[in-house]
Amino acid sequence: MKQVRHDGCILSMLTIIADKAEFVLEVHHHLFQVYGSKIRYLYKRDPLSELLDTILSQRTKNRDSAQAFTNLIERFGTWEKVRDAPVEAVLQAIKPSTWPEQKAPRLQQILKLITERHGKLSLDFLAEMNVSDAREWLEKLPGVGPKSSAATLSFSNMRARALPVDSHHFRVAIRLGIIDAKIGEGKANRVLENLLPASFTAKEVFDNHQVMMRHGQQVCFYYNPECTKCVLLDLCTTGQGLVNIKV
Ligand code: SF4
Numbered sequence: 656m657k658q659v660r661h662d663g664c665i666l667s668m669l670t671i672i673a674d675k676a677e678f679v680l681e682v683h684h685h686l687f688q689v690y691g692s693k694i695r696y697l698y699k700r701d702p703l704s705e706l707l708d709t710i711l712s713q714r715t716k717n718r719d720s721a722q723a724f725t726n727l728i729e730r731f732g733t734w735e736k737v738r739d740a741p742v743e744a745v746l747q748a749i750k751p752s753t754w755p756e757q758k759a760p761r762l763q764q765i766l767k768l769i770t771e772r773h774g775k776l777s778l779d780f781l782a783e784m785n786v787s788d789a790r791e792w793l794e795k796l797p798g799v800g801p802k803s804s805a806a807t808l809s810f811s812n813m814r815a816r817a818l819p820v821d822s823h824h825f826r827v828a829i830r831l832g833i834i835d836a837k838i839g840e841g842k843a844n845r846v847l848e849n850l851l852p853a854s855f856t857a858k859e860v861f862d863n864h865q866v867m868m869r870h871g872q873q874v875c876f877y878y879n880p881e882c883t884k885c886v887l888l889d890l891c892t893t894g895q896g897l898v899n900i901k902v
Pocket residue numbers: 827830831874875876880881882883885886887888891893894895
């Protein structure tokens with residue numbers, strides 16, 4: 656009898672997951688119609704450069720983190736020289752990024768640990784590993800969480816199948832009822848990735864990150880989301896509630 660109840664429980668959980676996956680796909684198709692034509696991979700950097708850029712971009716505007724990254728390249732020339740430089744020199748170079756006092760020693764610590772653990776300063780070896788193992792390796796580095804590991808593997812020249820979830824993506828997913836805010840941004844990375852179709856290629860997973868992020872940046876704002884202009888209003892009970900309040 657207990658076994659029957661247990662099986663019923665698993666069955667209803669699987670049904671909920673399947674329904675959510677279908678919903679996520681519908682959202683993806685709606686958003687892709689709006690933003691899809693503009694989506695391109697931005698760079699073709701090696702994974703180490705991408706990881707460093709990802710750290711510089713934490714809580715920082717794209718323009719400022721790009722400037723900090725360029726400063727590092729122009730002032731030091733190689734990542735070995737960044738690793739071995741006085742921390743104050745690195746801090747000065749990355750000043751356009753937020754929290755340079757924390758990020759400068761963190762970057763150098765990461766560069767030293769990669770050298771120690773891998774024997775040389777490169778992350779190209781990650782291309783030989785499966786994505787899950789590569790992410791696990793990266794997430795053992797200080798300050799590297801699921802979003803940074805996914806961004807490093809997806810945005811770099813590895814073009815791996817991994818879904819980074821930033822604050823915009825996270826907010827849109829919560830408002831659509833796909834995830835609960837309580838799970839936090841870190842866990843949301845793998846939960847949301849697992850809801851995408853297994854048949855999605857690495858580029859389609861990247862596209863999903865892009866459409867959700869762009870929607871958060873351009874329509875589903877933190878304050879005053881523009882629900883009346885939103886292509887997802889028919890699918891979004893949060894938005895429908897907000898529109899009704901204003902009427
Ligand atoms: S309807 Fe409103 S709350 Fe829902 S996704 Fe669109 S903008 Fe965000």
